[in-house]
Amino acid sequence: MLAYALRRLGQSALVLAVMSFLVFLGVYAIGNPIELLVNPEADQAERLRAAAALGLDKPLLVQYGVFLLHAAKGDLGRSFVYNIPAIQLILERLPATLELALAATVIAVLLGIPLGLLAGLKPHSWVGRSIMAGSIVGFSLPTFWVGLVLIMVFSVELGWLPPNGRGQTVSLLGVPVSFLTWDGLRHLAMPAFNLALLKLSLLVRLTRAGTREALLQDYVKFARAKGLPMRRVIGVHVLKNIMIPIVTVIGLELGSVIAFAIVTESIFAWPGTGKLLIDSINQLDRPVIVAYLMVIVAIFIAINLVVDIAYSMLDPRVRIGTAAPAH
Amino acid sequence: MSALLEVEGLRTHFFTRAGVVKAVDDVSLSLERGRVLGLVGESGSGKSVTGYSLMGLVDAPGRIVSGAIRLEGEDLVALGGEAWRKLRGNRVSMIFQDPMMTLNPVLRIDTQMVEAVLAHHAVSRAAALDRCREALVRVGIASPDERLRAYPHQFSGGMRQRVAIAIALVNRPALVIADEPTTALDVTIQGQILFEMQKLCRETGAGLIWITHDLSVVAGLADEVCVMYAGRIVESGPVDEILDRPLHPYTRGLLDSIPSRNVPGRPLAQIPGMTPSLLALDAGCAFRERCARAREDCRAAPAPTRPAASRTLRCVHPLA
Amino acid sequence: MRIAAETAQPAPERAPAGEAPWRRFAAEFCESRLAIAGVVLLALIVVAALAAPWIAPQDPYDLAQLDVLDSKLPPGSQSLSGHTYWLGTDDQGRDMLSAILFGLRISLMVGVASTLGALAIGLAAGLAAAYFGGWVDAAIMRIADIQLSFPAILIALILLALLGQGAGKIIAALITVQWAYYARTVRSSAMVERRKEYVEAARVLALSQPRIVFRHLLPNCLPPLIVVATVQVAHAISLEATLSFLGLGLPITEPSLGLLIANGFQYLLSGKYWISFYPGVALLATIVAINLVADQLRDVLNPRLQR
Numbered sequence: 002m003l004a005y006a007l008r009r010l011g012q013s014a015l016v017l018a019v020m021s022f023l024v025f026l027g028v029y030a031i032g033n034p035i036e037l038l039v040n041p042e043a044d045q046a047e048r049l050r051a052a053a054a055l056g057l058d059k060p061l062l063v064q065y066g067v068f069l070l071h072a073a074k075g076d077l078g079r080s081f082v083y084n085i086p087a088i089q090l091i092l093e094r095l096p097a098t099l100e101l102a103l104a105a106t107v108i109a110v111l112l113g114i115p116l117g118l119l120a121g122l123k124p125h126s127w128v129g130r131s132i133m134a135g136s137i138v139g140f141s142l143p144t145f146w147v148g149l150v151l152i153m154v155f156s157v158e159l160g161w162l163p164p165n166g167r168g169q170t171v172s173l174l175g176v177p178v179s180f181l182t183w184d185g186l187r188h189l190a191m192p193a194f195n196l197a198l199l200k201l202s203l204l205v206r207l208t209r210a211g212t213r214e215a216l217l218q219d220y221v222k223f224a225r226a227k228g229l230p231m232r233r234v235i236g237v238h239v240l241k242n243i244m245i246p247i248v249t250v251i252g253l254e255l256g257s258v259i260a261f262a263i264v265t266e267s268i269f270a271w272p273g274t275g276k277l278l279i280d281s282i283n284q285l286d287r288p289v290i291v292a293y294l295m296v297i298v299a300i301f302i303a304i305n306l307v308v309d310i311a312y313s314m315l316d317p318r319v320r321i322g323t324a325a326p327a328h
Numbered sequence: 329m330s331a332l333l334e335v336e337g338l339r340t341h342f343f344t345r346a347g348v349v350k351a352v353d354d355v356s357l358s359l360e361r362g363r364v365l366g367l368v369g370e371s372g373s374g375k376s377v378t379g380y381s382l383m384g385l386v387d388a389p390g391r392i393v394s395g396a397i398r399l400e401g402e403d404l405v406a407l408g409g410e411a412w413r414k415l416r417g418n419r420v421s422m423i424f425q426d427p428m429m430t431l432n433p434v435l436r437i438d439t440q441m442v443e444a445v446l447a448h449h450a451v452s453r454a455a456a457l458d459r460c461r462e463a464l465v466r467v468g469i470a471s472p473d474e475r476l477r478a479y480p481h482q483f484s485g486g487m488r489q490r491v492a493i494a495i496a497l498v499n500r501p502a503l504v505i506a507d508e509p510t511t512a513l514d515v516t517i518q519g520q521i522l523f524e525m526q527k528l529c530r531e532t533g534a535g536l537i538w539i540t541h542d543l544s545v546v547a548g549l550a551d552e553v554c555v556m557y558a559g560r561i562v563e564s565g566p567v568d569e570i571l572d573r574p575l576h577p578y579t580r581g582l583l584d585s586i587p588s589r590n591v592p593g594r595p596l597a598q599i600p601g602m603t604p605s606l607l608a609l610d611a612g613c614a615f616r617e618r619c620a621r622a623r624e625d626c627r628a629a630p631a632p633t634r635p636a637a638s639r640t641l642r643c644v645h646p647l648a
Numbered sequence: 649m650r651i652a653a654e655t656a657q658p659a660p661e662r663a664p665a666g667e668a669p670w671r672r673f674a675a676e677f678c679e680s681r682l683a684i685a686g687v688v689l690l691a692l693i694v695v696a697a698l699a700a701p702w703i704a705p706q707d708p709y710d711l712a713q714l715d716v717l718d719s720k721l722p723p724g725s726q727s728l729s730g731h732t733y734w735l736g737t738d739d740q741g742r743d744m745l746s747a748i749l750f751g752l753r754i755s756l757m758v759g760v761a762s763t764l765g766a767l768a769i770g771l772a773a774g775l776a777a778a779y780f781g782g783w784v785d786a787a788i789m790r791i792a793d794i795q796l797s798f799p800a801i802l803i804a805l806i807l808l809a810l811l812g813q814g815a816g817k818i819i820a821a822l823i824t825v826q827w828a829y830y831a832r833t834v835r836s837s838a839m840v841e842r843r844k845e846y847v848e849a850a851r852v853l854a855l856s857q858p859r860i861v862f863r864h865l866l867p868n869c870l871p872p873l874i875v876v877a878t879v880q881v882a883h884a885i886s887l888e889a890t891l892s893f894l895g896l897g898l899p900i901t902e903p904s905l906g907l908l909i910a911n912g913f914q915y916l917l918s919g920k921y922w923i924s925f926y927p928g929v930a931l932l933a934t935i936v937a938i939n940l941v942a943d944q945l946r947d948v949l950n951p952r953l954q955r
Binding site for chain 3: 141144145146149156157256257264283297305
Binding site: 218227237242316317 | 413414418421422424426431434448492495
């Protein structure tokens with residue numbers, strides 16, 4: 002198990018290195034680094050100084066080295082717009098995005114798995130069919146349009162929920178979170194549901210497929226032959242088997258939830274890294290874009306690594322392996 | 329003393345889009361306590377469905393259409409869902425063919441055994457665990473505690489099947505139905521398990537129905553044999569009589585096709601033709617297309633006859 | 649739960665052997681009423697989009713036809729010239745119905761173009777990987793895997809941030825994001841086929857490699873590919889709409905549905921919902937129709953579900 006973990010760690014480090022190289026290439030080789038990294042309002046003398054500081058006259062590999070060195074120190078440039086280090090800007094906004102992403106994941110899991118289970122148990126009933134039809138619709142709806150409709154209905158027509166911004170925050174372990182306040186929850190509700198919809202539909206379909214497959218397996222037959230009540234057959238035997246791939250998917254999708262948050266944050270003006278990214282792209286604040294990329298890549302790789310290791314721990318066949326079979 | 333199990337005129341049909349599949353078509357048999365009945369037939373003969381019918385495990389689109397199943401005098405066909413559940417794993421239990429698939433791979437052995445006890449008896453977990461240990465010892469597993477804490481994939485096929493048998497026997501059922509439990513195992517293990525099951529049934533007084541396609545297995549194990557073909561029992565009786573003096577051409581064909589009975593150097597005998605589709609059955613004898621002795625009158629429904637006191641037969645042109 | 653059915657039932661007879669594959673395909677496809685509804689809806693949308701220049705009441709790009717005094721009128725209002733704005737007008741006085749029809753056109757065009765491009769590249773890459781194996785396979789699949797582990801929207805965003813705006817660039821970005829799906833699908837089908845004996849036989853007969861690839865491997869990879877491509881068109885359309893909504897997609901001179909929605913977003917809070925809502929409905933209808941068709945295609949073409 003340890004060997005497996007170490008191998009994955011090594012692979013992840015490799016991927017991180019490759020991605021950093023790609024980002025570097027994108028900025029330094031393809032784009033014009035002066036344009037991208039220096040404040041467009043700088044005059045000629047400042048540009049020359051910046052060029053020298055960035056080492057742009059040196060060979061590409063040396064430049065990459067300089068880039069890595071700075072990155073390791075946490076220096077990914079300064080934001081043109083806010084004039085503070087880009088990495089700091091990103092880290093300030095990250096808790097808001099993570100809160101949104103986690104809230105969305107929780108909603109998707111709490112609704113998706115039970116609904117999928119139901120649809121899998123009664124696939125041809127009207128309940129099962131409508132859940133599946135609902136999942137197709139939920140899957141097809143573009144996130145930003147759903148957000149629009151939510152605002153139309155709940156903010157404009159009904160006036161129940163605020164259409165933008167983040168609510169009141171309190172500090173939890175030094176990190177500002179908003180779900181612990183009522184105002185915070187009111188602000189969190191729509192964006193979190195909006196973000197959750199896609200994953201919700203995915204989970205419903207996945208759980209349904211897994212359940213249908215599991216029900217055909219022999220161990221379900223055997224469990225019933227033992228005279229176990231159906232709720233135990235479903236709740237323990239079936240559920241435990243389908244949870245393993247589902248948990249894996251949830252983990253892996255967490256990364257894409259964070260990415261999709263970009264759209265939700267733009268619609269609901271949620272002050273997270275996603276909104277920051279869009280604003281930065283529109284304002285040509287390139288250092289922030291670079292910093293965002295590096296942080297996101299690192300988060301992704303970390304998530305993938307954790308999920309891989311968690312999977313190997315969850316499935317007893319992988320965890321224990323086929324140790325000496327006894328007669 | 330009344331029979332442990334009496335089945336009369338059982339019919340289990342499947343109502344599919346392509347038509348009605350008469351998987352079990354007028355099956356009657358009976359079993360005494362402590363005796364072993366071999367239910368023999370090829371794939372598609374309806375023997376497994378018979379087993380499932382006796383457990384109430386036939387699901388849509390199939391159902392028991394008519395007939396009676398009496399366990400210790402009590403009629404089972406009329407029972408509702410919850411009543412069946414209380415019966416399964418408790419008074420009637422089943423052992424399946426592939427132990428690799430029947431044990432849940434992600435649950436520990438003790439979990440899977442204890443739940444079988446707790447589903448039917450209100451005892452403490454510790455007491456249930458004791459019973460499981462006992463059951464494992466009875467099937468010949470020496471160090472049960474180690475096994476209990478393990479997962480199914482850590483065992484060999486023979487061991488897993490022993491565990492499945494232990495689970496089937498832990499609540500001391502009156503009737504055990506074994507659906508080809510040794511087909512997936514090595515021949516040597518097969519012999520061991522056959523012997524042990526026979527012993528266990530004699531000891532506990534349970535009745536055992538052994539479903540198989542292999543006549544040679546039945547020869548050493550069973551007291552009575554029922555031969556099934558296309559959903560009907562074509563011949564039944566004490567095992568020695570059936571094997572020495574089969575009356576139905578199909579039984580004769582089965583016996584002749586066993587390789588060990590063949591004279592070396594001669595080509596192996598086989599029954600010509602193929603099993604008919606269960607969708608296209610009519611009332612007449614289902615074997616007539618493949619039978620050398622078939623005549624015009626085989627088209628009419630062959631009624632069950634009693635050529636001897638303990639034998640039944642469905643054939644208008646028997647062998648003797 | 650089909651406990652006993654599997655063991656008891658012999659496989660029911662399929663259609664008689666002489667039936668043309670097309671007919672059987674059509675028959676199986678039409679077993680789902682939802683799928684038929686999807687095809688009908690899709691056909692309507694495509695026809696409407698293609699015929700836009702002729703059936704739209706107004707040309708939304710012709711500035712001369714616009715009257716700012718007619719701006720932000722609710723659906724059903726009349727213009728000064730007696731012409732009815734069925735779906736209202738936007739902030740520049742553009743008839744929403746016409747804008748939506750032209751927007752559909754652009755959205756569909758971008759979606760289909762990028763799908764075809766990604767299909768071509770993915771097909772080539774997947775076939776190459778499956779046929780040559782070895783390091784070619786490893787390299788191509790590694791790249792595809794790494795790309796697929798990042799969400800499409802992120803990659804597209806960054807590409808567009810680097811490349812700038814424009815229809816061509818957005819298509820390029822969508823192709824870059826999508827080729828990996830096709831490559832993976834084609835490769836797995838081709839790998840299965842490659843192991844089959846007739847490919848060995850063809851090799852032994854020293855048939856030229858392109859011939860083996862095109863006449864043998866390719867036809868067997870098509871069914872899953874068709875399913876993936878159909879779903880991906882919907883994805884591409886959705887993704888383009890999202891990118892346009894965020895301001896990174898098509899320029900204002902060629903407004904796709906996404907841009908129309910973005911345009912109307914600012915008026916949402918003041919109750920002028922139609923500027924965003926109706927383009928959204930059009931987008932939704934298109935995506936749902938495609939997904940319905942794709943779902944049924946997947947069931948019909950799936951070899952494991954062949955009854």
